Amino acid sequence: MEEKLMGKTAGEIFDYYNVGSKDLQMLDEPPGVLSAVSFNVRKDDRVEEVYLWLNDQPPLVSNERLWNYESIRKVKVIKITHDPYN
Numbered sequence: 001m002e003e004k005l006m007g008k009t010a011g012e013i014f015d016y017y018n019v020g021s022k023d024l025q026m027l028d029e030p031p032g033v034l035s036a037v038s039f040n041v042r043k044d045d046r047v048e049e050v051y052l053w054l055n056d057q058p059p060l061v062s063n064e065r066l067w068n069y070e071s072i073r074k075v076k077v078i079k080i081t082h083d084p085y086n
Helices: 010-017 069-073
Strands: 025-028 033-043 046-054 077-085
Touching (some): 010 046, 010 069
Antiparallel strands (some): 025 033
């Protein structure tokens, strides 16, 4: 499934998974530079945490570590990973 979503914008993937801004966890490395977002997705009888690794050109920077949801939606996703857990 991830193959067909690669290269899409984060917003297109959020829409695909029905994810809103309140569902997102931000990952910034280095601090203040957003590198990925994650959210939970239910798959059958389990939950997976999906990570969207974002194109960093131009980087999304926030000294306060607060990023605008609409700005994140416009960024291309370069990699998708996930962690399954119960």
